[in-house]
Amino acid sequence: MLDWIQSLGHTGLSRLAAFGRAGQLLVQALVAKPAPVMMFPLLVKQLYFVGVLSLIIIVVSGAFIGMVLGLQGYTILVDYGSEQAVGQMVALSLVRELAPVVTALLFAGRAGSALTAEIGLMKATEQLASFEMIGVDPLRRIIAPRFWAGFISMPILTVIFSVVGVWGGAIVAVEWLGIYDGSFWANMQQAVDFREDVLNGVIKSIVFGFVVTWIAVFEGYDCVPTSEGISQATTRTVVFSSLAVLGLDFILTALMFGEL
């Protein structure tokens, strides 16, 4: 019985310590401003790996999600004779919810896991330690560029996701199902507000980008430096960041649209 309580206390303390280390890492990575001349090429490289290479999966899934929304919305709305509203349904659900959340989930799977594995392997092969040996701060050289790259590319990917999704919905609704395209776009423009919907979606994506990259970088930096430890850390990255994104999405939605 006492053993059980002790193990509970141990788990709680180590979780708390992990949170503390994560916060410390965040502050150090953000405060550690590398010299901009040295930082820029590193940042470009990470933006390429994290942002550009995620573009394909984002565009393809955005197009298909938009098309599915158009099709489903049409089959439901046609019963009420208001199939013109499919435009606003597709645009609102994409811009407010689906684009930030699905982009963040895909990003966690595509880029977050790669970040964790890369940093974890660096730690396991003692590359991080050798950086410290030659007097280069690994937080500046390794962590900070990756962190900023995730933070910058997530809103860009989210906005691209929205636009491609709306076009996918328009192709299905206007071209295939024959909704008059004037009322499709006019209803959408009537219903979507730039500040209320578009900017709130972008704010959501900025928060998600921050959280997902933070978790990915921390899990890699904090992993047990063995092959098993890296695999566990990668799994934890995907699981924790997905849960964090979905939970935070509810809170943000309640704050932004719930009139709480």
Add this chain to the structure above:
Amino acid sequence: MRMRTMEISVGFLMLAGFLALVVLALNISGLSLAGQGGGYKVYARFENIGGLTVRSKVSMSGVQIGEVTNIRIDTDLLMAEVEMTIRDDVDYLSTDSSAQILTSGLLGEQYIGITPGAEDETLQDGDRIRDTQSALVLEELVGKFLFNKVSE
């Protein structure tokens, strides 16, 4: 060379993101670069405004000519007073125009429809539309129908 292709592709990503934001702003949320610009204010009192809200559209013959900018209760007459802003280029509404609260479609939102009158004088900033017709409230309609049935 490798660095250069990387930088170019990152540049394209940034450009694509910026373009997508512009498309979201202009094409999807219908934000106009010209801005709301000027307009003149016209007031109208209604017995019941139903589901009318601020930013509901004001239209004439189905064409949008302005939007509702404020709604309040007139405490003297105990009626709803609606302030709407009509675009400046719509300067041909006569003083005896009438305003009705209409519904677009069966489940659609409510808007104000303006029907122009025959007077030569036009509405100016701060004028009031006198001839108004309230929103159609389904419960009242059902109530009247039942009342007629009973009295038959």
